[in-house]
Every structure is written in structure tokens, then in C-alpha cells.
Amino acid sequence: MTSPSASALVIGGGVVGRACALALQRDGWQVTLADADANRSAPSWGNAGHIATEQMEPLASLATLRSAPRRWHGFGGALDVREPLRRLPWVMRYLRACTPSRFEAGKRAMRGLLADALPAWQRLVQTISAPELLQQHGHWVCWESEASTKRGLAAWQGTDIGSARFSSLGDAQRAALQAALSIPIAGGIAFDGTAQIADLPTLAQRLAEAFAKAGGVQRTIRVRSLQRENRRVHAMTSDGERIDADLLLVCAGVRSRALVEPLGLRAPLVAERGYHLQWATHDWPALPPVVFEDRSMILTRFTGGLRAASFVEYAGIDTPPDTRKWARLREHVVQLGIPVHGEPVPWFGARPTLPDYLPALGRSERFDNLAYAFGHQHLGLTLAAISGELLADLCAGRVKAQASFDLERFG
């Protein structure tokens, strides 16, 4: 799989799959992108739009574990584990990944990846002729009490945020935020070196157009399974069609597990689900994304509406949504006095999360034509552009895979 101009099948047309498909097509592969999502309902288009370069520390950490009781859903927080016994094998792996030495190794690996995440987005939006989609205005974090300000500030001061920076909200910034809310804000910080995608459906559209223009073929099909023949793999669609390619790249988000595990590769992904409400009509000012940290809620003004997102719900991929979470989101918006009008559109979807909170990016050593890019957890949008560049380099043999992101780390 080192000769561009050969055929490639990319499975999954979320933001990671689309970035990879475009990078491969431009690198000389004849790419077919297979995506089951005809309505753009995937997490790639339902997320908070934040290019989160500051989130360098893997969430598999003792600090995250210590904060879990405070974040528990039953006590008003955003963290929930549904059917906990079924999550136990994943939780055991997660606990092992939280040890200080594994955490430090994960942080080193993420530093390398995140350092180039925003530059990769800058390159990508230029090449799809959509520079306006990348808004490089940072993001804000705010707190509602003196105690939470003190605690939150101390936590950020003790966190490695890579190439991002933060300082206290300036007077004008604070006044602009306060004017849009009906409750007092006790403290806040403004991050620099982070960014926002202005509109996710438009991003999907522009990536699709650039891919088609470069000669790529997109098909709305579901790959039912991957099947092995000696050291090669081919795809079978749910219509019974067999697809052979010189390269098969799995980018199916949380559903990647069901594709690769029958091949003998272990991919212990969990569905870490989040919820959002989006209002088409609102009077929220043109501010960067604002995190209301006491409520674990992020508010993003997109071109298409105002989106409030929250929750970390470990659940089965197809477990029905917990409607109380949308009610909780609505309560937050009402209590904060956020100026929204009419009925919001509810959405939920799953972050694809591996137990060590590092993505799986690499080429299989067991199969000559298999590669993968999934498991991007909270950072799939942030890491999509750099994942595309990296996978093109890997598949052309220009760079070697990094052990920290190799699926073989799970045995």
C-alpha cells in the first residue's frame, strides 16, 4: 500500500474520514468514500465546533478520576454511566491508563499531534477555498461563584495547555458576556491559540465539493463487514456488494470497533455520548465559544444557530437518548438568561473513545491493505485536519506510525 494512483476505500464520512479521503485523493490515490450517514447526523456535525488545542492532557488521568464525584449526573453534573456493568471491561482498561507514567506518555504523544492541529486546519481551509470557516478568535471559560473561579483558575494554571495561552477576560470582554446573561459572572479567562469552525454543515459541504473536484467518488453505503483473505482485507456492503481496494481506511467513528474486531484487531471503543440543543433564532452576540464550567456546558454561535452542548454519557451506541439531559440543558440556558427564541432542535451523538483517550492512527501490520483513523474522543474536529495529513504520509510510506497511536497497544 505504498503506491499512490492505486485504489483506496475510506469507510466513514465524518470529519476525520472526509479529511483523510481528501488528503489521500490529493496524494494520488483513487479514493472512494463510503458513508452511511445521508443526513449529516454524525457527531462530526453535531459537536461544539471548538478547535481545542488546549486539551493536551489525556482525560485518562488521576485528576479526571478525582473530579468524577463532583461531575456526577445524579448530583447535577454532566457525567453519567448507563448500564455500568457492561462498561466494566472498558473502565478497567481506563483505570490502568490513568497511572502517572501512562498519563505522561499520553501527554507527550498528544503534544506532538496537537502542536500541528491548528496549522493543519489553516492549510486545509485554504485548500478547500473556505478560510472564513476557521475563526481564530480563541474561546472563553467562565465561572459563576468566587469559589468556583478560584478552583477553576487553579486547575487551568496547573494544566499543560500546549501551544494555547490564557489570560483573564478583559473589561470589554467581560462586559460583553455579562450583558448577554441575566446572572452575574464571577470570573473568566480568554484562551488564545484555539479556534472555532464557523458552521459544521458548511464544512461538510465544502469538504465534499473539494473531494469531488479532486476526482474522489462518494457513495452513500454502509459497509456491513470487513473480511480477510490471507494478508488482505475487502469490504462487504449491506447490499451484498464486495469492494476490493489497494487500501482500506477505517474512519467509522465509534462503529469502527464492529468493523475491525472480527479481523482479530482489538479496538475497545466506548460510546461517550453528548447532547446538544440548537436554536435557529437568538440574540446571542458574536462572541467566541463560551464554556460555562460550573455547568459543564459550552455555548457556540454558529452561522446556522446557537448551540448549547454538554454531557459525558458512557452508554451503548444504540441505547435510546436520555431526554432528561435535554431538559437539563434547557434549564441551564433559561437560568443563565441566554437570549434564545422558539423551540430548539435536540441532538445526541457518540464520541469514539478508547480507554487511554488517545486516537488510533496507523497501518495494520497484520494486513497489507488496512489502515485506520478513529478513536478521536473529545477531539475529532480538532484533530481531523492533522489526521488527514498524517494518514496520507503513512499510507505513502513517507513516515512511520507512532507506537502510542497503534491499535496493537491494546494487544
Ligand SMILES: Cc1cc2nc3c(=O)[nH]c(=O)nc-3n(C[C@H](O)[C@H](O)[C@H](O)COP(=O)(O)OP(=O)(O)OC[C@H]3O[C@@H](n4cnc5c(N)ncnc54)[C@H](O)[C@@H]3O)c2cc1C
Ligand atoms: C456533544 C459533543 C461535542 C463535541 N465537541 C467537540 C469540539 O468542540 N471539538 C472537537 O474537536 N470535538 C468535539 N467532539 C468530538 C467529535 O465530534 C468526535 O471526536 C468526532 O465527531 C469524531 O469524528 P469521526 O469522523 O471519527 O466519527 P463520526 O463523526 O462518528 O463519523 C463517522 C462516520 O462514519 C459513518 N459510518 C459508521 N459506520 C459505517 C459503516 N459501517 N459504513 C459506512 N459508514 C459508516 C457514520 O455514518 C459517520 O458518518 C464533540 C462530541 C460531542 C458528542
